[in-house]
Amino acid sequence: MATGNDVREIFQLKASDQVRRVQKPERKPDGISRELYGLIGNNVSTVAFNNPTYKPKLNVSKKAVNWTWRPFVNPSRDDDLVLQHWEKTRTDPNEEYRFYKFNKSINLISFSPEEYTSHLKDPDWTMEETSYLWDLCRRFDLRWVVIQDRYEWPPQEADRLALQYYNGNNLVISENAPNVTKKEGEDTPMKDASAAASGSGESFVQATLGGDTSTSTGATNAATATASGSNPPTAAASTSKAVVSNTPAKTRSMEDLKHRYYTISRILTKIRMGDASQAVEKAQLLSSMAYDKNREIERKKNLEILNTRTPEQIEEEEALYLEARRIDQNEKKITRERENLLRLLNTRDIYGPGGPTSAGLAGQVGVAGGGGPGTGIIIPSNSITIPSSSSPSASGAAGGAGGSGHSSANGPLSPSVGKGGAGTATPGGASGAASGTTPKKRKKAPKGSVQADDSAPPTPTTATSGANALKGSSSSNHRRPSNASDGPGGPSSASAILPPPAAKKEKLTPGAYLRSQKMTPIVSTKQQRVQSALVTLGLPFKPAMPTATVMAKWDQVQSNIVTLLDIKKQADKLESDLKVVKMRRGSLGSGSSGSSSSLTGSAASGAGGATGGASLGSSVDGNFGVKREGTGDESGTPGPVKKKKRKD
Amino acid sequence: MGTYGGDEVAALVLSVGHTWTQAGYAGEDTPKSIFPTSVGWVDLPAEADQGDDADNSEDTQMQDVTQDGASASDSNHIGKKDADGGDVAPQPVGAGLVPSKKKVTKRGKYYVGDGEISCWRPDMEIKSPMKDGLVEDWDALEQIWDHAFLKRLRCDPTEHPLIITESAWNTREIREKLTELAFEKYNFPAFFVAKDAVMTAFAAGRPHALVVDSGGDMTSVVPVYDGYVLRKGIMRQSLGGDVLSDQVLQQFKASDVEVTPQYLIAKKSPVVVGQKPNVVLRDRPATPSFHKMMQMRVLHDFKESVCQVAESTYNEQNISTRPQKPYELPDGYNFNFGTERFKVPEIMFNPKEFLKNPTPEQENFVGLPKLIFNSAQSCDIDFRPTLFGNVVLTGGNTLFPGFADRLHWELNSIPHSYKVKLHAPGNTVERKCGSWLGGSIMASLGTFHQLWISRKEYDESGSNIVNKKCV
């Protein structure tokens, strides 16, 4: 392989030492790792070493450009003022002044007096004033802010002359334009404030000078608002009051001026460009001259309102905006949580009463309205008091349950209806019975159909109660308590024809077994809490006499506890959420009464929505009063949020 | 050169403020000369001119060191720059125009320049040609022009165009007189009068700006739109650095401290903090105006070296934890100043509360943020966001540490939804000479040269031309 040295050899050049050195790095001594040697070894530095290169010296051979100090005239001027400057020595003596090309002026459509009288008349304007406006437009190149600032009709004599000087070729303002009373020279030093005042009215300046910010921000017309206020005028203001000339100058707003200007421009364009060939150009021009005075006024008014918002308002708006965004972002999360919750409540069915027999029994009992075997077991439920469950929030979760999962709560409690409510057998009780009959359905069906499905496979023994239950639960699907109170009249055919779901058969363990073995296991994480709840209830960890009935009830109690615990957890979370929302609302301080009423409103609707929950509540009375409260509360939680959203 | 549009015609730029006069060449970044606008005037019989010089040299030694240093370096500076051969070669002094120092006019004598006016003379009155931003004393102003062009810049006025700055509320009559002065007395080939607020905006590189200028005698807020002053938005009040210094004096008086200017002190010895000064005074009867000026200098110096603005709201408790600053008056009295040093500049923000013993006029003062807000509020609503986004701070009185921070804070706490951006040059010279700098930039632009009022135009139209061409 040919190296650089070979090439050098061919060309009979001296071999380069340097190159060779680079080519043959020293060998790595034995007993030292390559990496280490790379670091400490006597090898080529990894950092490229460049010989410092110096900038080439200034190329003096190039000839210096000649500059000369010479006089020049500026063609932008109409006099021949000669100024002097340094410039590169010219080759062309007649070269134009470099900055001449920047001397631009706008093209204003001007009008003749004849045109004015024939087309441009306006009752609010005289021709003199119109041409004064035109002069100003030309003078200030359509800088409307400046035009409006300097606009003063009738103009001061000196102003008039200055404008005339500037717009020499323009219309001559009629000589009888009224002169202004005062000469600038006699004015006191503070005059300028008053000059301003004469333009826009005395009160305006006074307001802007002395106006209290807080008031001036309040109204669109800040000036008048504060002028009427009792603020002491500032020195300048009071002086201006004294100096202000007594001829009330005509005040024209910027909108007035622009409106006049654009109207005339449009008319003139229409007249001048009658040609059809110019149609496109004309349309373009006309559209560029479009001006809607009222809209502009409206726009500025709105802008004023926008700009005079108090910090609280801005803050509130920002908070609302953030809230809206938060809601948007959390919507999914919330729905997911909701679904979880529903699932949770439905899972209760999983742990529901054991066999069809017991369920049927329970159902029967419930319908029969007798004391029944259930009573014994239910008693403890009277005294179920889980610490802090008395707080309304605990109920919050329950409400969530109430929304759609109420029927599950019903099941185990229905016996108590029988007990407490005696023969009245409220629809709630009925529905309770219904779920009681069909506790095995474990499929977490969408909330709507859950209970219908559940109640669909009634056992023959509980045919009637099944029908009742069917009615109750199907109506509770609709979440309307009134429906529930329809009573066990006609079984809803819709639910009746629902296909019986594949009921989950209880697994039969071969051989003999202990009933206590069949006790539904509790998730280990919850075990402890369930047990402590059992202790509170004064129950042993395991039933002493696990008969089939006892076991069924036991399972019910246990699953109730689990549900309660879960619900409580959920409720705690919702409560804290609610607290946060309430706090936020409080800090916003906007119509707390309104929102609170909405809160109760939604609470009511929540309660209404939670058919099962409500009916359950009413039927169980004290037992789960907490729960009932929660029903409202839980669904109440999104209340203010919803409201805010709407407000937004 | 064409890229930045510069075309320098060796124009002179003159800015006569209430406290300082600045003069120099267009295109440069600092005025060549800055001297007090105040002039000294000694009323004397025409022949009583002798002996004055002797007095003079003796007195100069008694000037305090900084003043001497300042004036010396000032003249050095000019000499050096001229010798450097900048774009203008040293100009011979105009033949007929004698330097005005001690020039005998009528029956008295004017003294102009730092070294001259701060020198004790028994009968020297101090007067300022400017009041409220307007020329009041034309003789004194002429002295200033003389001093600037002939003594400081040492140029031939007939060879340079002149641009001067004026307050936004200057009157027609005054500008006409200024034009006359420029063309009739000095024979400038071309002349222009520019609004100082516009020039300040220019120096800040902004066509639109809300220019907040707080100088010696007044504070003004002027909206500028594309190089034009919006007259209806001009807000001003006679609350400036002098009022603050006067308040310092009142504070000293209240705590029974005498403020003795240098010219009265023959000998002093050090004293313990807070103790009465141990001082031997000279017997130097002076005019009240001279004494006042010298006293004010001490107070200005105190104020400029000690005072500070609280960065957010004034909170006595927070402020009392701030470090104290020691200051020694010329007579040796010295003290550590704590909260006092925050109270004085606070007047700018809250005059109602902090201005002690206000005169009836002063009772109506409003805080600077309010003044700014009111000014912007009187402009078209579409223009307001631009104004708030381009607040330009200028004037010596805004140089207190913390001033810009505080103003920004205050402007943001007024309820409105505009974004406030404050432009406050960190460079002291830039802050004090904003309008001069703008004039310097503008007069060296190629596109500007069509705006000059030429001698010919003046001859044709008279002094009135200034009101037509300079708006």
Ligand SMILES: Nc1ncnc2c1ncn2[C@@H]1O[C@H](COP(=O)(O)OP(=O)(O)O)[C@@H](O)[C@H]1O
């Ligand atoms: N560093 C400073 N801190 C506080 N005030 C200052 C400072 N420098 C100057 N001043 C004050 O600014 C005022 C002069 O303002 P300036 O803008 O320089 O002059 P003019 O009055 O001519 O506009 C004086 O009252 C002076 O005390």
Ligand SMILES: [Mg+2]
């Ligand atoms: Mg100034």
